[in-house]
Structures are given as C-alpha cells and as structure tokens.
Amino acid sequence: MPRRLRLTALLVCATLLAAGVTAQVKPKEPPPDPSLADFQEFTRWLGSYRSGTVRMMRELQLDEAALAEADAKMAALARWNTLPAVHQLFEAASVDPRAPGERSSTDNIDFRAELQPWRIRALARKHIAAMTVEGLDDWLIAMLHSNDLRDANEHGDAQRRRADAALQVLGARPGAAAQLALLESTSRMPPKLRLRALDVLSDSGRVELVATYVDTLRDKDADVRIASLNAIGNALGPHTDETVHETVPPELAALRDRAIEAMRGVLCRDSVWQVRAAACNSLAALKCKASIPALIDGYEAELGRTKDPWAMDLRIHRTLENMTGQRVGLNDFKSWREFWRKEGVSMRLARPEEIQTKNAGGDARYERFFSLRLESDHVLFVVDFSGSMEEPITLQSGTTSASSGTKTTKARIVIDELKKIVTSMPDGSYFNIVVFSDEVRVWRPSRAGPPELVRLDDQTRDELLGSFLDSLAPRGPTNLYGALDKAIGFAGRGLTDKYYALGFDTVYVLSDGAPSWGEVTDKDEIRRRVRETNRLKRLTINCITFGDKNDTDFLRLLAEENGGRHVHVE
Numbered sequence: 001m002p003r004r005l006r007l008t009a010l011l012v013c014a015t016l017l018a019a020g021v022t023a024q025v026k027p028k029e030p031p032p033d034p035s036l037a038d039f040q041e042f043t044r045w046l047g048s049y050r051s052g053t054v055r056m057m058r059e060l061q062l063d064e065a066a067l068a069e070a071d072a073k074m075a076a077l078a079r080w081n082t083l084p085a086v087h088q089l090f091e092a093a094s095v096d097p098r099a100p101g102e103r104s105s106t107d108n109i110d111f112r113a114e115l116q117p118w119r120i121r122a123l124a125r126k127h128i129a130a131m132t133v134e135g136l137d138d139w140l141i142a143m144l145h146s147n148d149l150r151d152a153n154e155h156g157d158a159q160r161r162r163a164d165a166a167l168q169v170l171g172a173r174p175g176a177a178a179q180l181a182l183l184e185s186t187s188r189m190p191p192k193l194r195l196r197a198l199d200v201l202s203d204s205g206r207v208e209l210v211a212t213y214v215d216t217l218r219d220k221d222a223d224v225r226i227a228s229l230n231a232i233g234n235a236l237g238p239h240t241d242e243t244v245h246e247t248v249p250p251e252l253a254a255l256r257d258r259a260i261e262a263m264r265g266v267l268c269r270d271s272v273w274q275v276r277a278a279a280c281n282s283l284a285a286l287k288c289k290a291s292i293p294a295l296i297d298g299y300e301a302e303l304g305r306t307k308d309p310w311a312m313d314l315r316i317h318r319t320l321e322n323m324t325g326q327r328v329g330l331n332d333f334k335s336w337r338e339f340w341r342k343e344g345v346s347m348r349l350a351r352p353e354e355i356q357t358k359n360a361g362g363d364a365r366y367e368r369f370f371s372l373r374l375e376s377d378h379v380l381f382v383v384d385f386s387g388s389m390e391e392p393i394t395l396q397s398g399t400t401s402a403s404s405g406t407k408t409t410k411a412r413i414v415i416d417e418l419k420k421i422v423t424s425m426p427d428g429s430y431f432n433i434v435v436f437s438d439e440v441r442v443w444r445p446s447r448a449g450p451p452e453l454v455r456l457d458d459q460t461r462d463e464l465l466g467s468f469l470d471s472l473a474p475r476g477p478t479n480l481y482g483a484l485d486k487a488i489g490f491a492g493r494g495l496t497d498k499y500y501a502l503g504f505d506t507v508y509v510l511s512d513g514a515p516s517w518g519e520v521t522d523k524d525e526i527r528r529r530v531r532e533t534n535r536l537k538r539l540t541i542n543c544i545t546f547g548d549k550n551d552t553d554f555l556r557l558l559a560e561e562n563g564g565r566h567v568h569v570e
Contacts (some may be wrong), residue, residue, distance in 0.1 A: 004210045014051070032542045035080040042077045042088060049120065054296055056116035059160050060516070071123055078127040086136055093165040094126035094158070097321045116441055118525060125165060137178045140166040141185050144193065150457030152300040152314055163193060171200040179204050195223045199535060204243070210235050225266065226278040226536050233282030234260050236466040241287040246286075254288065259296050273312055273505070276302070277538035281563065284319045286334030287349060292340060295320055300333040311376040311505060314562070315540070324431050324528050325350035370544045370567050376506040378453070382487050383414055386437040386510035388547070389474040392514075396570040410546050411474050413569070422456070422464050428454045429505070433468075436483035437476035438517045443468055453504070477517035481526050488533045506561070507564075511555060512546035523554040531561050540564050 004303035005102065048054045049070070056066050074092065077085050099111035128136075135319045146159075159423040172180045179201055186194045199217070201209060209231065216228040240248055240256050248256065260283065283291040294314055302313040313331070320336060321327060324347065330333045389411040395404055418433070425431065430453045433443040443464070444452045454460055487507055515521045520529070534541065541562035546569050556566040 002385040015234045035077075035082070035085070037191060037275050038080065039084070039088060040075075041462050042073050045073050046092055046095070049115065049482040050095065051100065052097065052111060052115065055114045056119055057114040060521075062116075062522075067119065069124075070120060073082075073485065074123055074127045078131055081131050081133045083133055083135060083139065086128055087137070088123050089128050090162070090165065092127060093169065094162045095120055095124075095156070096161055099532045105383075109218060113519050113521070114524075118520070121165065121504060125169050125172065128169050129338050130174075137170065137173065137181055140170050141181060144185065144197075145188060163447050164196065167193075167197050167200045171204050176206050176208050177207060179206050184207055191221065197226055198227035198231060198515050202227060202234050202535075205235050205238065207235050207239065207252070207255070210259060214259050214562040217266055222270075222272040222275050223536055225270070225272075225275050229263065229266065229275070229278040229282045230535055232263070233285030237285040237287060242289065242349050243287055256288065257290060259288055260286070264294035264297055265459060267316075267389050268301040269271040269295060269320075274536065276312055277563075279316060280316050280319055281538075284295070284323060287323075287370075289344065291346065291348065292323060292344065295323075296336045297342060298335060300334065303331060303333060311540075319564060323349055335340070335567060370510075370569065372508070372565055372567055374421065374425070374540055375538070377425070378503065379425075379430070380432050380434065380487055380504040380507045381418065382434045382436070382507060382509045383418070383472075384437075384480070384483075384513075385411060385414075385472050385474050386513065386516075387475050388478070388513050389414070391547075392434050393546070395546045411472070414510055415472065418452050418469055419465055422461055422469075425456055430454065432504075433464075434483055434487055435472060436473070436479050438479050439476070439481045440449065442486070478513050478515050479518035480511055480515040481520040484526065484530055485527070488530060488537060488539070505539060506546065507541045509541060509555065509558075510544045512554065514546070527558050527561065530558060534562050538563075542566070544569065 046052065054066060054070075056063055056070075058066075074089060077089055095117055097112065097115050097117055099108045144163055167182070170178045173179070182197060183201060186197045189197060198213075205475065213228040213231045213235070217225055217227055219228070230497060236252075236256055239245070239252055263279045263283055267276055267283070270276050270279070276298070280295065283295055283298075299313065299316040299320065302316055305312075317328075319331060324339070326339060340344055390409055392409050393408065393413075395406045395408070395413075423429070430458050432452065432454050435441045437445070444454045487509075515526060516525065530541070539562065541559055542564035543555040543559040543566045545555050545566070549568060552568070556568075559566040
C-alpha cells in the first residue's frame with residue numbers, strides 16, 4: 001500500500017476512535033438548584049412546628065431565639081422570590097397546629113398557647129407581602145374565588161384559613177394595585193368573604209379606594225356598610241386631620257365632602273344602630289370641622305328615635321364634646337346648632353391633649369360604676385376573680401362608693417360596686433356578668449353556652465344579691481383573653497340575624513393584672529383581636545383596673561380603641 005494511502009487510513013481510524021471515545025463520555029449534570037436546601041430546611045422546620053417539637057413559648061415566656069429562627073428560615077425561602085417559595089410560605093401563613101391524638105379542649109388551648117400560631121402566620125404573611133414575583137397577586141385572588149372555598153362551611157376550616165391569609169397578604173402589599181384588584185373582585189365573593197375583604201382593605205388606608213367605599217354604603221348588608229364606613233375613616237383621616245394639616249388639597253377636600261354627605265345620610269337614616277355608630281366614629285376620625293354639622297343632624301335624628309333603646313344619642317353627644325371642646329347639656333341639639341351658627345367659622349378642633357374626660361359633674365340621669373357613668377341599659381360586666389383579687393388594699397382615691405382610707409380587698413370592692421349597680425338599675429334593664437380566673441363562667445348562660453340577656457326585676461335582683469355575687473371567690477391565674485373572647489363573641493350578637501336588637505351595647509371590664517393564662521397572653525395581640533372583632537360589633541368597652549399600672553395600662557389603651565373610658569383604682 002502506498003505511503004499516502006497508509007497515512008490516510010491511519011487518520012480515518014484515529015478519527016473514528018476519537019468519535020467513539022467522545023460518544024462514551026457522559027454529559028455533565030446540571031448544577032443542583034441552589035434554593036433546594038432552603039426549601040428542604042423550611043419543610044423540616046414547619047413539620048417540627050406542626051407536631052409541637054418546635055415551640056414559641058418556654059416556661060410561660062416568649063422564646064425569642066425560636067421566633068428569630070422561624071423568621072430566618074422564612075427569609076431564606078422568600079429571598080428566592082419564586083411562586084414555589086410563595087406556595088411553601090403560604091403553608092405557614094395559614095398553619096393551624098393541633099395537639100396530636102385525642103385531647104381535651106384545655107389540652108388544645110395549652111398546646112396552641114405554647115406554639116403561638118398567630119405569630120407564625122403573621123411572620124409568613126409579612127414575607128409573602130414583600131415578595132415581587134410575577135403572578136403573586138393573581139394567585140392569591142384566584143384562591144379567593146375557588147369552588148372549594150365557596151363550598152366550605154361558614155364556621156372556618158382549612159380553606160377559610162387560607163382565604164383569610166390571602167386577604168391579609170393582599171391588604172399588606174406595597175402600592176395600591178393589589179388592593180384595587182381585590183376591591184374589584186369582591187362583588188364575586190361569597191357574602192362573609194366579601195365582608196372580610198372589605199374589613200382587611202380598611203386597614204390599607206388607601207385614599208384611591210374611598211370613592212368605591214362611598215358607593216358601597218348603599219349595600220343592603222349592614223355588615224358591609226359598617227366595614228365601608230370604617231374604611232372611609234381610616235383612609236381619609238390621616239389627610240383631613242385639621243389638628244395636623246392647615247389645608248387640604250382641593251381634590252381631597254372634594255372627596256372628603258362627598259364622603260361626609262354620604263355618612264350624614266347613614267347617621268340620620270340607617271335602621272341598624274351599629275351602622276350609625278360606625279358612621280359617627282368615621283365622621284369623628286376625619287377630625288375636620290366639616291363633620292360637625294353632619295354629627296349635629298345625626299344627634300337630632302337620634303333624639304327623635306322614641307323606640308330605639310340604644311345609647312347612640314350619648315355617643316354622638318360625647319363625640320361632639322370631644323371634637324369641639326364644648327360642654328352642652330344632654331338632649332339639646334338646638335344648642336349645638338346655635339354654637340355652630342355662631343362659632344363654626346372661627347372655631348378650631350380640640351387637640352387630643354385638650355380633651356378631658358368629662359365624667360365628673362353632673363348628670364343625675366346616670367348611676368356610676370367606679371366613677372364611670374352607666375350610660376346604657378344593655379350592659380355586660382366582665383370581672384376578674386383570679387387569685388390576686390384576694391389581695392388587701394387601702395383605698396386612696398374616691399373612685400368607689402367606699403371612702404378614701406377604707407381597708408378591704410379588691411374582690412370585696414368589686415362585689416360591693418356590682419351590688420350597688422344591680423340595686424340602682426331600673427326594671428327592664430338588660431344585664432349579665434362574665435367571671436373569669438383560669439376558667440370563664442357566665443351568670444346566666446344560654447343552652448349553647450353564651451349568656452342570656454337577663455331582664456332586671458325583683459326576682460333576678462334577689463338571685464344576684466342573695467347568692468351569685470356572694471358566692472364568688474378569687475382563685476387561679478388570669479384568663480383575660482378567654483373572657484374577652486366570650487364577651488365579644490356574644491355581646492352585640494345578631495348583627496347578621498333578626499335578633500340583633502337584643503344584644504349588649506356596652507361592656508365593663510375589671511381586672512387587676514396582666515393576662516397569665518389561656519390561648520393568648522400577649523397584651524398587644526389581645527388588643528388587636530378585640531379591635532378586629534369589635535369593628536362590626538361597635539361595642540363601647542370601658543375598663544376598670546387595680547394594682548400595678550405596668551400590668552394594666554394596656555387596658556387603658558383597649559378602652560380608648562373601643563370608644564370607652566378607663567379608671568384606675570388607687
């Protein structure tokens with residue numbers, strides 16, 4: 001074979017051999033997904049949390065390290081900013097851990113108290129709301145319109161917890177786009193979900209949504225009207241407050257005036273007292289002089305309601321006094337009109353520091369309970385009888401019927417004041433008592449558990465004075481949350497049923513210490529839950545406290561946030 005042919009053959013063989021070797025080399029595998037480790041770690045952590053291996057409370061104290069670890073694991077997952085990360089975090093945003101096995105209700109309460117699921121849900125919602133992944137808002141809104149949700153029972157299951165989490169995330173999203181999309185979609189939601197959506201939107205404080213809220217005031221559902229009124233006050237108030245801003249931009253002033261005119265109509269004509277109370281509160285929240293004529297009109301209309309038992313006239317009267325700093329006699333709308341005619345142009349609104357509680361003086365129409373005027377005849381008392389109420393004290397102030405210097409116990413003071421009220425309230429008043437220590441007890445519960453509205457007469461007075469009140473004995477820790485949850489759950493009940501006119505409109509809470517027992521002991525969380533629940537109930541919640549102000553000052557805030565007054569017994 002010629003040399004050239006041999007070289008060619010060798011070259012061909014070498015080429016074929018190289019090709020064969022190349023064919024046998026395995027292609028490189030793609031690098032592992034860098035987010036996988038964070039997903040796996042979060043999944044392991046969430047499983048441990050659900051089972052109770054990871055807990056947020058240790059020895060009745062918040063475990064800050066455990067909470068920080070939960071936050072860090074969520075942050076590690078959220079930084080990938082993907083929809084799979086959203087889906088995983090959403091499991092934590094709607095988590096509802098239960099004690100394993102067949103457990104009593106007390107065991108479940110203790111289990112949840114140590115896991116603090118509300119903290120975990122809030123952390124997860126915070127991280128999801130801050131993510132910017134495309135499609136997040138659409139995914140959340142689609143969840144709210146799922147058939148599974150529409151078929152879910154109204155008392156709350158996994159689907160409804162997920163819906164509530166979706167609403168709260170949308171409400172917390174930066175910018176107005178998510179809230180606008182949510183508001184536009186509410187017309188297609190089931191009634192209770194629609195109400196919850198409006199309630200969440202009211203916290204967003206978006207002025208862009210006010211015009212739609214005003215239109216919603218014509219809705220046939222009283223709950224929806226209340227939620228819309230709350231939202232108007234929350235959105236406009238920071239911008240129309242004349243104690244802060246000297247002027248309001250013309251476009252905003254026009255929107256304000258339109259809202260006030262709509263709320264004037266509600267205050268004067270709505271048949272549901274809770275709706276009128278919400279209108280009164282929102283007009284006051286605007287903190288502008290333009291609200292005052294609307295409130296005066298509402299006051300006149302309220303005084304003309306001869307068959308309405310609620311103390312709405314007092315609410316409006318007190319609102320006018322607080323806004324103007326003026327003292328005017330009760331049942332006298334003409335004096336308010338005269339005041340406005342003479343001084344409306346030149347007056348300025350009273351600043352918060354200038355508004356003084358006007359409990360002293362006056363009005364013989366009302367009995368007093370720990371120096372607070374009893375302004376309603378539909379009253380519920382929530383009374384602390386934990387072990388600390390047995391402590392002896394020496395009275396230093398005139399907030400009770402006992403004189404200064406009297407030596408007694410906290411429990412004895414409360415019993416004596418309750419007896420005085422029971423004796424002095426007129427026949428036909430409605431009354432009940434919730435007593436709490438570690439357990440919650442109702443004087444007159446209904447068959448289902450919540451208390452009845454008890455009409456006061458000689459027989460019911462004899463029962464209270466002769467047996468029930470004197471049988472109360474302080475013991476155990478302080479389950480304030482359980483008592484408030486019971487009270488808010490039944491007081492003002494029936495806003496959505498035909499019996500709404502038989503509810504309580506005023507609550508008096510008496511306690512001497514920080515909450516130490518029950519599902520929730522965190523003071524800020526208790527306040528948040530009461531605020532949220534009372535948005536529709538529109539109860540006036542007054543608080544009377546004893547003991548260390550550091551332990552009880554949060555009840556002063558709770559009263560202020562719910563239209564009530566606070567007294568501390570020295």
